[in-house]
Amino acid sequence: MRQIAIIGAGQAGLQLALGLQHHGYQVTLVADRTPEQVESGRVMSTQALFHDACETERQLGLNFWDGLCPPIEGIAFSVPHPELAGQKAVAFEAQLNDPAYSIDQRVKFAHWQRTFAERGGQVMTEQADVDTAERLSVTHDLVLVATGKGDLGRIFARDESRSPYNAPQRHLALAYFKGVRPRPGHSAVSFNLIPGVGEVFLMPGLTRTGDGAWLPYENVLIEAVPGGPLDVFGDVGDSGEQVRRMLSLMATFTPWEYDRVKDAELTDPVGTLVGRVTPQVRRPVATLPSGRPVLGLGDALVVNDPLTGQGAGSAARAAAVYLERILWQRERPFDRSWMHDTFEDYWGYARYVTQWTNALLAPPPPHVLGVLDAAQRHPSLAHAFVNGFNHPPQFFPWLTSPQEAVTFMTRHGAPSPAVHA
Ligand SMILES: Cc1cc2nc3c(=O)[nH]c(=O)nc-3n(C[C@H](O)[C@H](O)[C@H](O)COP(=O)(O)OP(=O)(O)OC[C@H]3O[C@@H](n4cnc5c(N)ncnc54)[C@H](O)[C@@H]3O)c2cc1C
Structure with a gap:
């Protein structure tokens, strides 16, 4: 052997x-x-x-945790409105054909x-x-x-x-919270994209307490464009300070997520991380x-x-x-x-x-914005977009080709932007 x-x-x-x-x-x-x-x-x-x-x-x-881990049933995608505080410019959600899990x-x-x-x-x-x-x-x-x-x-x-x-494109702050209010409807990765600023993610997972009990919790991840308004974790001292800064950013940029997390607590004293990835x-x-x-x-x-x-x-x-x-x-x-x-x-x-x-990691080109916008009105398109996370080759060729994006939208019942206009 x-x-x-x-x-x-x-x-x-x-x-x-x-x-x-x-x-x-x-x-x-x-x-x-x-x-x-x-x-x-x-x-x-x-x-x-x-x-x-x-x-x-x-x-x-x-798969030792299949029966224990809360399923992630879908993806909810939002872009905060750039001018109207607390409003969304884009919002759609769809269910995954099969759930995802975070252990x-x-x-x-x-x-x-x-x-x-x-x-x-x-x-x-x-x-x-x-x-x-x-x-x-x-x-x-x-x-x-x-x-x-x-x-x-x-x-x-x-x-x-x-x-x-050749350098990190985001600076990251992650925290594991217990006591987060569930989102309405099905569970999901909440994917908040703030153009030019960064992203805020929430998703359920499963951890264990120090005494061995199972603990469903919620991951909260902030991804900051370097030098932008979310990029405030470089000098963060301790986990309490990190959580305060994360909540403050969520209150400003994604108040609907802040409402879910504001009364939550860390799962454990080392339930936070800051970092960056090239x-x-x-x-x-x-x-x-x-x-x-x-x-x-x-x-x-x-x-x-x-x-x-x-x-x-x-x-x-x-x-x-x-x-x-x-x-x-x-x-x-x-x-x-x-x-x-x-x-x-x-x-x-x-x-x-x-x-x-x-x-x-780069600002989305117009044809991608067109797909995201149309996904709000066309559930089949939203479903196809969301399920691409399970198999990313599905994002191609439309992701890199405006013409293919039109074909993709048409296939899912969405008139192309030109027809729509
Ligand atoms: C904030 C954040 C959020 C993420 N979210 C997701 C997500 O939602 N979904 C997803 O799919 N991925 C996510 N990822 C990425 C994912 O965690 C990694 O891509 C994945 O764990 C990589 O697996 P790996 O086995 O290659 O490396 P790792 O899982 O990192 O394992 C490498 C192991 O090698 C050990 N090691 C390192 N150096 C040595 C050494 N010299 N000798 C011996 N051992 C060593 C490390 O300690 C570690 O145990 C995320 C990453 C980060 C940072």
Whole structure:
């Protein structure tokens, strides 16, 4: 049986490790934290997983929280009115064909890591570096680096042709709240887009209290355009101050969300996060000093801004693609060409996620505004837009082509803007 090492115990690394274990492989997993440290650590993400990504977990029996986690049944999209305070310029919502779920990654990763160890997997707890990869490459047939946004990912060269941005496009503030008033109707990702200023997101999730009880909660994520009016978290001192600033911004820019959150409390003292992400794509194969190759996986290679809520879902998909490719390879070598092909197989999907997410970071062009406007009056269009979050290739070709946007709108019963005018 072939030996495989995975560095990084997050969405991609753990899912692939458990998947390979499921198929009888010997896997060594390198984690920089124990499950206890992950559980008691700071929150990491809003981690909403749309249906297709959830299915990759279900196929491996890793969906331990399906009956417990509050479903995210739809997406409600709003653009605040630029002049009329408290009013919306654009508002539509639609249900997802199948719900999305957000399970606090602290809960998920800790449980998955324990499950992997209980099933006989070998876990090394250390902050891995190039020497670690080098040592593992001597004793393993394949070494994968799935360290997310961690420094080790820098061993993979940036792919300039696939990386239009070289700096963060948003500054982020995240908080986990309990006691948030549910939105009317079905549950949803509330997606508030404030053109030129940033975004405010709310979505339900599931976490656990310190004494082990399940706790449904609401993620609140503010994404600030750098230098703009939401960008006030750079010098934030503590979580209380962060929450006060978040509430104050919501009262100003999205008062309908402020009303839901104003009486809520943090789920726990480390239920907040501030940060920023440089969206970028890296080359999939790095060469260790010995000359042996290692393959990257997940955010270590493709990291997008969280505003489309796709990173964990893409990591899950990457894990599923890599698993299938490793199984197909049987006893053949995991050489560079196999590594490149494996990543390109995944990139065939991830490139749409990347292109769509990068497009949303820029002000929307008129044809996209036309689709959003028409979605308010045409439920079929709203439904198609919302369900694109489960499968971002569906946003193409209309997202990049005004002509295709007209075709897309017409297909969903919306007269094109010219006819409408
Ligand atoms: C604010 C925010 C909100 C988000 N919201 C969503 C969302 O709603 N939906 C969604 O799909 N995605 C979302 N994402 C993105 C998502 O969380 C990530 O894309 C996803 O977790 C990436 O999975 P990964 O396995 O590649 O990396 P991670 O899940 O980050 O795992 C990497 C692991 O490697 C470990 N590690 C790092 N360096 C080392 C080292 N040297 N040695 C050993 N271990 C190491 C890390 O500690 C971590 O455990 C969000 C991200 C942020 C920041």
